[in-house]
Amino acid sequence: MKTISLEEEENNHVFSTDMDHNEKLIKEAFQDCFDLVYRKIEVKHNTKWLIVYIDNLIDTNMLEEQVIKPLLTSATRDRVSTNSGDLKDVLVSIGATTSSDKVSDVIQNVLEGHAAILMTGRSNVMTVSIPGTSKRSIDEASSEPVIRGPRDGFIEQISTNISLIRSRLKTSKLKVAYVTLGEHT
Secondary structure, eight states, X not given: OOOOOHHHHHHTOBOOSOHHHHHHHHHHHTTTBTTEEEEEEEETTTEEEEEEEETTTBOHHXXXXXXXXXXXXXXXXXXXXXXXXXXXXXXXXXXXXXEESBHHHHXXXXXXXXXXXXXXXXXXXXXXEOBOOOSSOOOOOSSSOOSSSOOOOOOSOHHHHHHHHHXXXXXXXXXXXXXXXXXXX
């Protein structure tokens, strides 16, 4: 009798044409990750898009300009709604795009800083590389010098620090929870 590990079982999952089911698969993989962003876009013909990405790992301005705006233009909506082809044809201006129906591939791409685009009626999920830029450069930690290993130091912004950790640890098992402590600070 062969036993299957949890990771092997996750690698066997594929997306279906049901967007709610696909969203559930992604939410199960990234359970309790509060830095994961889900953006739903609904247009005519009952067409819905879901864009999934990790906050601060992608450039949200570039996402808005080169992904969301083209998806919302009327010519693009009609073309994608009726054509069973890939979204790659529509998003030509973006360099690195991939398409997969395997959940594990899409999760790995999201962890590497890509945005995943899901669409109703499609089992293929497109991932778009939109690398984010840090607001302030990460400097070498002056208080704790090291001889070997990474020389990155944390800065004042927690979101930049989390994205620095996420860029090193590309796993959905890393959880981020935002908690408010104290009353005045």
